[in-house]
Amino acid sequence: MADASAARFDGLRLRHWRPEPRPDGVLVLYFDRADAAVNAFSQDALLELAAALERIALDPPKGVVVASGKASSFIAGADLKEFQEFDRKGTVDDAIRRGQVVFQSLARLPCPTVAAIHGFCMGGGTEISLACRYRVASDDPSTRIGLPEVQLGIFPGWGGSARLPRLVGAPAAMDMMLTGRALSASAARGIGLVDKVVEPANLVDAAATLALRGTTRPFKQRVLGWATNTPLARRLLAPQMTKQVARKAPKAFYPAPHSLIATWERAGGKGLQGRLDAERRAVVKLAGTPTARNLIRIFFLTERLKALGKGDPGIARVHVVGAGVMGGDIAAWAAYKGFEVTLQDREQRFIDPALQRAQALFEKKVKDPAKRPAVAARLKGDLAGDGVATADLVIEAIIENPDAKRALYETLEPRLKADALLTTNTSSIPLVELREHIDRPAQFAGLHYFNPVAQMPLVEIIHHDRMAPETERRLAAFCKALGKFPVPVAGTPGFLVNRVLFPYMLEAATAHADGIPGAVIDKAAVKFGMPMGPIELLDTVGLDVAAGVGRELAPFLGLQVPAALGGVEAGKRGKKDGQGLYAWKDGKAVKPEVPAGYEAPADLEDRLILPLLNEAVACLHDGVVADADLLDAGVIFGTGFAPFRGGPIAHIRSFGPDALVARLQALQATHGERFAPRPGWDNPALREANP
Template sequence: MFEGLRFNHWKTNLDDAGIVTLSLDRAGSSVNAISREVLDELGQIVERLAIEKPAGVLIHSAKPFGFAVGADIREFVTYAQQGTVLENIENGQRVFESLARLPCPTVAAIHGACMGGGTELILACRQRIAADDDKTRIGLPEVMLGIHPGWGGSARLPRLIGAPEALQVMLTGKALSARRALALGVVDRLAPPAELLAEARALLRRPHAQPFALRAKAWATNTWLGRQILAPMVLKQTAAKVRKEHYPAPFALIDVWKRGGSGIQQRLKLEARSVARLAETPTAQNLIRIFFLQERLKGQGSGIEHGIRHVHVVGAGVMGGDIAAWAAFKGFEVTLQDREMKYIQPALDRARQLYEKKLKGADKVEATMRRLRADVEGKGVATADLALEAIFENAEAKKALYASIEPQFQSDELLATNTSSIPLDTLRTGLKAPQRFLGLHFFNPVAQMPLVEVVRHDQLDAGAEKRALAFCKAIGKLPVAVKGTPGFLVNRILMPYLLEAMRLYSEGVPGPVLDQEAKKFGMPMGPIELADTVGLDVCASVGKELAPFLGLELPPGLEDKLESGKRGKKDGQGLYVWQDGKPQKPEVDPDYVTPPDLQDRMILPMVNEAVACLAEGVVDDADLLDAGVIFGTGFAPFRGGPIQYARSEGPSVVRGKLERLAQRYGERFLPKDGWDLPELARSGLDPSTLAPQAESAEA
């Protein structure tokens, strides 16, 4: 059937029953990322199939770990730079539409990750069958890159499962498990992994009829009237979560669906033009850059043996207890030490709650709990490969603890501290093996925050740093190596923002106004709510440590709050009153006029400090700095990080604003060293950030 045709990325087989099996196996790659070459070869194959008319076509992946991770985002970046996004999207649409129009049954057999373009490929088949296991994930996460599905996803999925469910899948970008995909009607059947291809062939011979209720729902929700009724509702729900000016893709997707009529060609044309427009937006360019930066962070621990099996954590408070729980969750043996069992038990209780939420089945929860053991006497130190200290922020207390831990080490154990602000050059004095001592600074809440700062000092061994990076990868965290100066990277950049916001609060600016302005900029949470959430005691502690170094002062009124026991969310009262875990924000006087420079007063100190960190080499380069601040603080992702923000606004413009703020409000706003760095002049997506392992996105 395919005589004379040679393919690099597809394997073809015709069996005695007349069924053609197409195996996607992208050459030179461990995963299937759908490139232009992959699509062009599929186009040739489908053209031949349309002529030969086989009894059926089965499409699956020859890669052991998944079906397809999505489009090749490296190529997408190139198309965006060349202005050829529309042409290449239309090419993919043509190939998939030709597949959809084949006059024979077609089935996609799915295992592992099936994302973005991979999902659009399976949607172009008549039927879909998925491996019934925890590894199968099906999704359309393009909104996370500032675009939306472009190879027919928005045109086909609403017609398959109904608009409300389809829009939810595409607007959230969240992947579906195999069973959830079956329940929604995205796939028609499930099969045991070992029987997937055999069951797929059976499905070709006896196609599965979609339930009438699902067909009726899919039809009703996509009629002209259904779209006019549903679209405003979905728009309102979306606008409550994100701002259109920050993240235009979800709103563009809703508009494309609303305007799409009954004809597939018209829907595809709307979809392609919309994605091409979105590809030109700063939001898409910044989110794609962040994706590559995330892959770069993930790759830092690759190919390195961390040699860690047993982790011993000292300090069972919120941070220490949750670090211990997370390490056990990720498969490590963990011992947790504190002065008395009464301090450890709450950490064990929180761990159980985490496992019950994350794991299915009491047996899995109990197996994980067995890996996390209380250790009041600290006997676990002697057999640990990594000892992590997470006690209160006092340098002398920490050094006294190290003096008791280090003599128990047998060979090349790592000693780490979770300090959030104390310089490691101070903490490493007195150690016998300072070369194996470093910082592993986690962020609260540990289970949700992806970043870990791997903190260096002047005597750290490069091999120890690499082991720490590999350990972070093993527990599913994103590590950024930082210099061990006060506040490291994230707290050093975040603290000027929080302190300036609290100063503004003390000057009489209402908390809700400050929070609203920060969210207008794109921060996920306002600074007043954030200070209460973190704890005013923590803000004061870190602030006292950093303020002299940063040339700042603690805002007035903070100590008074602490003396009256009002530390924020944990006490039910701080800068706000808290009820049921939510701040009760007071009404703002409708006649209140927001100062025009309010946003600059809060945000620009962060940018100023970021430039200073870059100049001082706190991180290795500007891209790592932006990644660290985004994943550590939630800094507006669509802006690309503080350095990227300075570039987009223009370094001279931002510097001028800082100088004017300094004249008006004080020397704390004076531009710091570094504003003339060449890295600030660069703009756009730098190819150097496209890490080798990041050949594709799940999009």
């Protein structure tokens, strides 16, 4: 650093920021958060930046480039652990105000400023780039630019919602913020968020050149930023946005997107400071809601699940036995994610439809047609099962019959490599029933996927008493490579997700058999916050599959299976046959009209939801998972349980276990012993405060 440039920062003890002057007079300000692998804005980092910007303003260089000192990413956003602490202390307003003030100091520098973006640029990272005059991004596939705060129950509070609509136009800006969707560098360039896209090696040089020479935004983008933020545009666009958002995010459950639209509509015509003030007030209010607290907790749960999958799984080749819907889709997803996969079944006529479904998946997921043949080539039909001998992982996905599975293992295991893993996708059979005749039980486990495989983010790793810890580690790493969340669970009947879900679905089937219309039952569950009603879910899963699970779980849980799940007629298994409890047309349930004047029973929601909560408590009591956090994560990602409620245990804590036990006892008195409180309601974990 030259003497004059060094003097600019005399006396500052910068731990997180590294100023480096260039010969061309541009100062590069590298963010390199100390003792962290990824850049996230802590209050310390913000205060340091404020001090550095104050010095820069007194002695401005020819330009300032904000870049990352981390090789793989720009800035991941704010430090959420700190944010939780501010929420507990009631100082969120101070934290939001500080971020806004610091970024405003950057925006007001009397010299050009450029953000040099490579890798992940999320939340506060995108907001600091918006406070710069220009933005340059690398064309690396890892570069993704987004404002995902709505997924945490808030919206951008450090100037993002105040600046972005004026920069790229309200429709594109609000779409980014309302969905939390991240953009590639080229997509960001397309909407005007990024001024230039370059190769990673040229990123800082290109940013410095842009600072010195400047650029003029296209006329169309400048007009769009003005025209879509006029009072008339806001009055026209806001109701349309609200209507679209309400379909997926009801205001009562997810207030953040609705608050974002309302704040833009009311304050969009004010000056920047007015927009910042409105933004801050709205975000502070949202941060104190149960929804935001639960969604932030879920974010940390996902980080915990990702951490389970550290390391190399030592798996390159996968062999799947069973080309039904589950087995075929498991094979297709593994091939899509880069594994060499062979798919076996008894006859070619079972394999061919699975390969056709796989092609449809590849066409949907692989955007570049030129790359699809290489992806498709990774999946091969294997009628003879030749892939067994070279597979690192074998996944059995045949019918839910213990005898059939054990017979298959006897033929598979002698052909496996010494270090290969053998797994089952059973949805309910205890693994101690399946490992009896296996020679290498340490390398045998359950790997339970959920339907539809391409959409459901969870995989349960099922334990048994002779499984090796290394087997769990490798399978968790494999799940991470698939882009799935692994949750280790005990190998008892139903494991976690199906055991918790079964009483809920069983009670729905019972209520339906009692004469309550399916549409009424589904509406009650969706009103609670479930993604789909249980009658529709039974048809989607398949009545035959539900019946199979019922045969395993009903005796274990002491429950009676209604006739609808006792004997399933051929051709009436649900969605896959076009007929089940509902008729199905074009992939959608045709629900019969509810009789005029029909009123749902007052206790219907309790009848549906309390059995699920009751069994969740029993699972925690029985040690099916290690702790309450893993239980909540498993049920949320395995069933879609209302995320804004934070999971079954978080919901019990917020509602109060004693009040829920009283409701169970009331249902027990009215409807029978199936509602008797299960063991575990006295667990202290049910009374801990939610974060």
